[in-house]
Amino acid sequence: xxxxxxxxxxxxxxxxxxxxxxxxxxxxxxxxxxxxxxxxxxxxxxxxxxxxxxxxxxxxxxxxxxxxxxxxxxxxxxxxxxxxxxxxxxxxxxxxxxxxxxxxxxxxxxxxxxxxxxxxxxxxxxxxxxxxxxxxxxxxxxxxxxxxxxxxxxxxxxxxxxxxxxxxxxxxxxxxxxxxxxxxxxxxxxxxxxxxxxxxxxxxxxxxxxxxxxxxxxxxxxxxxxxxxxxxxxxxxxxxxxxxxxxxxxxxxxxxxxxxxxxxxxxxxxxxxxxxxxxxxxxxxxxxxxxxxxxxxxxxxxxxxxxxxxxxxxxxxxxxxxxxxxxxxxxxxxxxxxxxxxxxxxxxxxxxxxxxxxxxxxxxxxxxxxxxxxxxxxxxxxxxxxxxxxxxxxxxxxxxxxxxxxxxxxxxxxxxxxxxxxxxxxxxxxxxxxxxxxxxxxxxxxxxxxxxxxxxxxxxxxxxxxxxxxxxxxxxxxxxxxxxxxxxxxxxxxxxxxxxxxxxxxxxxxxxxxxxxxxxxxxxxxxxxxxxxxxxxxx
Amino acid sequence: xxxxxxxxxxxxxxxxxxxxxxxxxxxxxxxxxxxxxxxxxxxxxxxxxxxxxxxxxxxxxxxxxxxxxxxxxxxxxxxxxxxxxxxxxxxxxxxxxxxxxxxxxxxxxxxxxxxxxxxxxxxxxxxxxxxxxxxxxxxxxxxxxxxxxxxxxxxxxxxxxxxxxxxxxxxxxxxxxxxxxxxxxxxxxxxxxxxxxxxxxxxxxxxxxxxxxxxxxxxxxxxxxxxxxxxxxxxxxxxxxxxxxxxxxxxxxxxxxxxxxxxxxxxxxxxxxxxxxxxxxxxxxxxxxxxxxxxxxxxxxxxxxxxxxxxxxxxxxxxxxxxxxxxxxxxxxxxxxx
Numbered sequence: 019x020x021x022x023x024x025x026x027x028x029x030x031x032x033x034x035x036x037x038x039x040x041x042x043x044x045x046x047x048x049x050x051x052x053x054x055x056x057x058x059x060x061x062x063x064x065x066x067x068x069x070x071x072x073x074x075x076x077x078x079x080x081x082x083x084x085x086x087x088x089x090x091x092x093x094x095x096x097x098x099x100x101x102x103x104x105x106x107x108x109x110x111x112x113x114x115x116x117x118x119x120x121x122x123x124x125x126x127x128x129x130x131x132x133x134x135x136x137x138x139x140x141x142x143x144x145x146x147x148x149x150x151x152x153x154x155x156x157x158x159x160x161x162x163x164x165x166x167x168x169x170x171x172x173x174x175x176x177x178x179x180x181x182x183x184x185x186x187x188x189x190x191x192x193x194x195x196x197x198x199x200x201x202x203x204x205x206x207x208x209x210x211x212x213x214x215x216x217x218x219x220x221x222x223x224x225x226x227x228x229x230x231x232x233x234x235x236x237x238x239x240x241x242x243x244x245x246x247x248x249x250x251x252x253x254x255x256x257x258x259x260x261x262x263x264x265x266x267x268x269x270x271x272x273x274x275x276x277x278x279x280x281x282x283x284x285x286x287x288x289x290x291x292x293x294x295x296x297x298x299x300x301x302x303x304x305x306x307x308x309x310x311x312x313x314x315x316x317x318x319x320x321x322x323x324x325x326x327x328x329x330x331x332x333x334x335x336x337x338x339x340x341x342x343x344x345x346x347x348x349x350x351x352x353x354x355x356x357x358x359x360x361x362x363x364x365x366x367x368x369x370x371x372x373x374x375x376x377x378x379x380x381x382x383x384x385x386x387x388x389x390x391x392x393x394x395x396x397x398x399x400x401x402x403x404x405x406x407x408x409x410x411x412x413x414x415x416x417x418x419x420x421x422x423x424x425x426x427x428x429x430x431x432x433x434x435x436x437x438x439x440x441x442x443x444x445x446x447x448x449x450x451x452x453x454x455x456x457x458x459x460x461x462x463x464x465x466x467x468x469x470x471x472x473x474x475x476x477x478x479x480x481x482x483x484x485x486x487x488x489x490x491x492x493x494x495x496x497x498x499x500x501x502x503x504x505x506x507x508x509x510x511x512x513x514x515x516x517x518x519x520x521x522x523x524x525x526x527x528x529x530x531x532x533x534x535x536x537x538x539x540x541x542x543x544x545x546x547x548x549x550x551x552x553x554x555x556x557x
Numbered sequence: 558x559x560x561x562x563x564x565x566x567x568x569x570x571x572x573x574x575x576x577x578x579x580x581x582x583x584x585x586x587x588x589x590x591x592x593x594x595x596x597x598x599x600x601x602x603x604x605x606x607x608x609x610x611x612x613x614x615x616x617x618x619x620x621x622x623x624x625x626x627x628x629x630x631x632x633x634x635x636x637x638x639x640x641x642x643x644x645x646x647x648x649x650x651x652x653x654x655x656x657x658x659x660x661x662x663x664x665x666x667x668x669x670x671x672x673x674x675x676x677x678x679x680x681x682x683x684x685x686x687x688x689x690x691x692x693x694x695x696x697x698x699x700x701x702x703x704x705x706x707x708x709x710x711x712x713x714x715x716x717x718x719x720x721x722x723x724x725x726x727x728x729x730x731x732x733x734x735x736x737x738x739x740x741x742x743x744x745x746x747x748x749x750x751x752x753x754x755x756x757x758x759x760x761x762x763x764x765x766x767x768x769x770x771x772x773x774x775x776x777x778x779x780x781x782x783x784x785x786x787x788x789x790x791x792x793x794x795x796x797x798x799x800x801x802x803x804x805x806x807x808x809x810x811x812x813x814x815x816x817x818x819x820x821x822x823x824x825x826x827x828x829x830x831x832x833x834x835x836x837x838x839x840x841x842x843x844x845x846x847x848x849x850x851x852x853x854x855x856x857x858x859x860x861x862x863x864x865x866x867x868x869x870x871x872x873x874x875x876x877x878x879x880x881x882x883x884x885x886x887x888x889x890x891x892x893x894x895x
Binding site for chain 1: 635640642645647665668669694701716777805813833836837840844852
């Protein structure tokens, strides 16, 4: 007897893994589904007993129709039963998988064909929460949603291995940095140095979008983790318990000029000749010397003693000496607010850094040159201190025993551009700093203008919106984790969103950065640890 | 040589052109006395319950003495353009040859209708035999659905309401009667038609040409007076009245629609057909029929799978690969490689 068999009308084709390789997954979803780039999905492989995780990297319209141009040939507006054959093809990049023991592994295998694709729950991310570090900056994001249960914390131990913050203007860079500072103040795992020429970190100001913002002093519960060195007046210093910033002439080296000014080779020769000369001696010399005596053909006849400072540059022409003299004059006069003959805050700054505090150098209205001057002086002092500390330890205990410091450089392309021999000190810091526990936090909106060798040293990438394709390509090529499949996500990052790639967290994490004001409001609600806790209270 | 070929092409084109001459539309109007008022506009309305039937056949293997065909039929039912049910018959194998009369036809026919066919099926024309085997299961599905459908449904068949084999005539008669008794609209819809007028001029281009030159906007329908048509063989097997319809304003061409003889409400049926013919992929064609076609189609993948299964069974039955190749091997497959 002939019979009619009903065909199964349930649609089992959607949300099943159909492709493609260890490094790239593919599944299809209903054509009307709302999916976002960056959505994290879990792939449940019941055969292998493993749960794979993948992040959506691309969405495209697709169909089962043989004619690839069916949709451009449509002759009317209505379509029946479209969902059966028309769908969204979803490409996803594997993040890794959790085995039956709950252990996370990198994606070195492939889920079974037709494994189901589902939305993960907070419980699924427990493995990730366990692997997160200490420095909280935001919440994990899955597409448009935030997973409240998964705070993103950068491991403190990897930060001295350099961090890069890459964002164009208005993407929330300052908010990120303040949030990062607040967590550093809270955790006090390493010293963090920030030089702020705009005066916005102390008590806030206005964001690039014009909204009022708060400063680091408003994180009252974390105040113990913050030291501020400022050039502001006494009233302000008292109000916010800030220290006065002083640099003395001996903190200065003539080589600092090379960071601040474009120098000719003749001027460089003078800098090099003064390499071992104290700052105060060099400044005094140039304040008093008459450049017109150079070059000195007969030093003895001119009364120039062998080994004297004039003797060191006796062959220089008058012009270069005059230029150096003018630079020093400008430096001394332009930075009078904190640069003086005697009295330096450097030791205090180093001590506070080594007490794992956030050190904010607040020099409002001082301009870019002053900022770089302060930064170069302190960076050099930190490097010298750490080098000498390292010499005191054995080879194996060098890193573990020393202090860890992270130095923030805003608009880092100024001092870390390719081929800039004049910025040797920052370059050395980038190349060798990690050996001595000195890391750089490089902030830039033009990563393509930063030396590739420097970018290659960075182990933690905080990528916020980057509009320039060249910038994105540089970042994708330099990160330690593969960001190439996330280009669309990077391109579509919104203000306050970031992708954080660090060797401490198993895969690049999409993050919604905490709004600083909301974050410190929460932190300020936390009960402060009583400093007397644990101490005996009676006799 | 080149000139001979060009001449042959031109001659063929000329012969086709002769069936559709330059004054084709005017000639059609004069000969058949067609007027603008004969074209009746459709108002697309909700199509209600619509069931579409289609069949498929493929010749799997072919040797000099016999062929193996596989046939199946399917139905797909929509209510308010949402598919409510879709079903398909099992794939049925039938050998065509080596005997003169088909041995599987009576078995299949009895399997479908409970009694042997009134007339045997000749194996002389493999293609025709396979088509009639397919029609057998297709008519069985049509009859089954005529019984299953609720009153006032529409039952659509891909093809004319005219049988190609005498044994199907009583079946189609029963289907038409059942539909009439239940108030089911029964229509056979054809994309192409053999119908001609005026001694060999094709009907569909003439109707469409007339509508286009007179700027009659779709959707519309027109009833065809059988008197204007050239003689059709086996007119006694004709169970429908002929209409031509353009069911959508952006339709690529008209359809020949046959409604069961005695259908009293052609306007309503046309309106309902227009209501289910607005799909952007094939405007002007009833979507349930497309769905039935896609349900039943024996695609290349299916055929390859079946061939593979068959080859395995033949091997188990003791026919080795070489014998198989001698029997069913096609040198064209080899030719295609070069």
